Amino acid sequence: MPPSAKPSSHVFSTLPDQLSLYVHIPFCTTCCSYCAFYSEPEESWLEHRQPYMDRLMHELEEIVLRHDRPFSSIFIGGGNPGCLTYQQLDGMLALAQSHGKSEECTIEMNPETFDTSLFPLFASKKVTRLSMGIQSMDDTVLATLGRNARRHDNLKGISLAKEVHDLYGTDLSFDLMVCLPGQTLAMAKADIDEIVCLADPSHISLYCLTVEEGTALSDKVSKGLLPVLDEDGQEAFLWGVWDHLKSLGFSHYEVSNFCKGSKYCKHNRTYWNLESYLGLGSSAVSAIRGGQTLCHYSQEEDLATYAQGKDFSGYVAETLTEKEHLEEYCMMALRTDVGIDKIVFEKRFSLSFDETFGSVVESLQDDWYAKSPQRFVLTEIGYMVLDEIVLRFALALG
Ligand code: SF4
Structure with missing residues (x-):
């Protein structure tokens, strides 16, 4: 109970x-x-x-x-x-x-x-x-x-x-x-x-x-x-x-x-879908979604401070800007075989995936991603150059 x-x-x-x-x-x-x-x-x-x-x-x-x-x-x-x-x-x-x-x-x-x-x-x-x-x-x-x-x-x-x-x-x-x-x-x-x-x-x-x-x-x-x-x-x-x-x-x-x-x-x-999770303990990180906003909380890396501190002290909150939220979403989603679902993306950010990232996708090698009208998903060859692809997505956001 x-x-x-x-x-x-x-x-x-x-x-x-x-x-x-x-x-x-x-x-x-x-x-x-x-x-x-x-x-x-x-x-x-x-x-x-x-x-x-x-x-x-x-x-x-x-x-x-x-x-x-x-x-x-x-x-x-x-x-x-x-x-x-x-x-x-x-x-x-x-x-x-x-x-x-x-x-x-x-x-x-x-x-x-x-x-x-x-x-x-x-x-x-x-x-x-x-x-x-x-x-x-x-x-x-x-x-x-x-x-x-x-x-x-x-x-x-x-x-x-x-x-x-x-x-x-x-x-x-x-x-x-x-x-x-x-x-x-x-x-x-x-x-x-x-x-x-x-x-x-x-x-x-x-x-x-x-x-x-x-x-x-x-x-x-x-x-x-x-x-x-x-x-x-x-x-x-x-x-x-x-x-x-x-x-x-x-x-x-x-x-x-x-x-x-x-x-x-x-x-x-x-984590990869950037849904809400609560992290407790020293160095733990949380991400709490509210509508189109995402708030991170992080706790200091020091177990003695945590052990001696008052309950819920030391959790530092940071609300991500829309650009940071978008960057993080792409960085996490591109790691998985689900990738970015274009409808989910549009609902979450009120943005069209194709309009926002169309030019980035065109700049990628054909074998880095699987072609699909509904989703943008990387291939294993794409996983090998994930950092490069994430950087190009981030640059497209200005
Ligand atoms: S020190 Fe070793 S066992 Fe402990 S968390 Fe790091 S990798 Fe894991």
Whole structure:
């Protein structure tokens, strides 16, 4: 049952009926060398874990009071939510689903912290989808990435995930990385084959390494200590793994995501369609739509500040200009196999797609997009030059 306290927050003043929920758990055991997400190693968060969760639960409680219907989808991400106890996760998920189960509830989990103590989350259907970060099955590559897990941890995690799927029907997704130092195309394909053989997942996210400034990896790359592929090398590598996944029956429904049948991630579709989602926790971002406007909220990247701060403090609101809204819409929609639906676009922005972007479309190579009067959708060749295409769309807006 929903709690009965009176709501008092002043942020997130409008909550639309269709609303997804994201909760950020910025706790990791150790930090990976390539990571640009906000997370802290264990020694930095241990003393803050309970206060962090206390504030999170207060905020969630108030949101649940004001939003008296199930969230469209829920995503508990990080960091590694596996750094929380079963009781903490169960309490949070029960509160988030006070008004009924969400159609999809995903939890991210690192293999080394996943164990049977968390199985009741899946048995009770509080979680319907498990997303596990594997990245590579090779110990040398994992060490280069500064991963906490090694091959034996990954094998154990995959086996437990399969057990959860077989026992409770939980949908499985695994994250893999490609174009990594020391990784060949044959190794990347073997990683995919091994995971498919062991767990038969319905979803795989496949990320190409990006060397983010300020990370330990970027330091080594800039000193010439780690070789990384150039653009042509990355493109050849990506074609190899994309074709391999398709040969195994996965459809390429977003630049970095593949699924079988209709098992795409509903929560992430909310982001790509620029629908409303509420993000709670340090570094979490929200996007709330109201008519033709879109408001972003962002919370500072500092878990201690969040843990010690007053409820709903620190969320900075920014209403996007129409041009920013349009740019973001195109940037997100072009990532997917749905692309831009011209009627939806016209309803949302009161603009004709063909009049607004006709000259951009004419400037593109024919094989970068699929021809259709109703939609504008990129091909996989288009995905390879996505940044260039997004830039041309942005320039067309002046
Ligand atoms: S486990 Fe994930 S969030 Fe944590 S440091 Fe590694 S990549 Fe970043």
